[in-house]
Amino acid sequence: MIVPHNVTVLRLVVTNTQLGWIHFQENGSILTVSIISSNLQLLPPSLKNLANLTHLKIQQSYIQHLNFDILQWFQRLQTVDLKYNKIHTITSSPNGKQRPKLSVLLLSNNQLKILNLEVLTPLGWFNLIDLSHNELELVVGRFASNSLSRMLFTHNRLKALDFCQWQPMPSMSSISFESNELTVVPNCMGHFPRLSYVSFSSNRLTKINMAAFGTLDNLQTVDLSFNRISLITFREDRYPMRLEELVLRDNNIECSNPPDIPFCPLDIEFYRISPRQHATKLRNVPRTLGNLKNLTKIKIQKSYIQHVNLDFLQAYKHLRTLDLQRNNIHTVTSSPHNTQLYSFLELLLNYNQLKIVNLEIVPPLGWFRFLEISHNPLELIVGRFASNKLVQIHLMYNRLKTLDF
Secondary structure (H helix, E strand, O other), X not given: OEEOOOOOOOEEEEEOOOOOOOEEOOEOOOOEEEEEOOOOOOOOHHHHHEOOOOEXXXXXXOOOEEEHHHHHHOOOOOEEEOOOOOOOEEEOOOOOOOXXXXXXXXXXXXXXXXXXXXXXHHXXXXXXXXXXXXXXXXXXXOEOOOOOOEEEXXXXXXXXXXXXXXXXXXXXXXXXXXXXXXXXXXXXXXXXXXXXXXXXXXXXXXXXXXXXXXXXXXXXXXXXXXXXXXXXXXXXXXXXXXXXXXXXXXXXXXXXXXXXXXXXXXXXXXXXXXXXXXXXXXXXXXXXXXXXOOOOEEEEOOOOOXXXXXXXXXXXXXXXXXEXXXXXXXXXEOOOOOOOOOOEEEEEOOOOOOOEEEHHHXXXXXXXXXXXXXXXXXXXXXXXXXXXXXXXXXXXXXXXXOOOO
């Protein structure tokens, strides 16, 4: 098929043909070329004759190799869509001159297994790169980009990643590794200082230390759903300060379940920094914990929490342990006439600043089997109290002078 120089259409579409060869004569009118479902086995070299081409789409062909040198042919090219082909290798000439205004590179649903970024400098010229639904097992090499803002690695076979050889990327805002085989969060996530969204959904993660994201001051959403996570650790001095959403649904863990718990526990631990270091603003039990409906244990220690309202217990059907040891708690309250919905195992409030406990306004204390209030400056316990669950209470190392039951 020959496209003559005097064709004046802006958009050329060829679809569902047996096209195996096409030649473009020099043409300044055609802005978009779309070839879908053909027998093409390589990108037509004559594409370079389309001086004003801005959008190139070739899908469902037999193209196996892509050479990024084609980008040098076009001064106005914005979008390259090569989805649903059979591309398994990508190359480019070293030290190619960067092209401006490149927007989108779509390479999903191909057969890529290895990417050596060291020889693929042009990848960094785009704003968005979609490498999803390939067979990627390895991504290696040094890489730099001032333009790239979004990358999709979803539905591949990546077992490990390391960004320590990448240069800091000031524009990167979103990365997705959904549906891979990662067992740990990649090193050097801090190379993406403007990152606001990252997804590790449907991988093989078992433990998460939020310190991996600690320098990402713009990070708002981390999706960790559909993994095998049993422990998440926060440190006050190393966690993303603007984090709004931590998605943890459907984490399936292999373990021996207690007979009264139909699933395995997910522990969230908070650690306070050394007294010599500057503290952050964790002064309340995070409200968003209420979104984790299947929590069995909450542990927040060595923070600056001063007040606890036990109303949040209504959100948990399976909670067993609430561990609030070694904080600065001096008041505990709940709504009056709070109705017991569930039974819990233990509440740990030792090493806090409690001085007075009015049991009349804290009925949730009676929902636990074990209550630990030792090592406080507790001077007074007052009020009516009832519990059908409480079997053990510890009041050691306080300042009680009298008690009346």
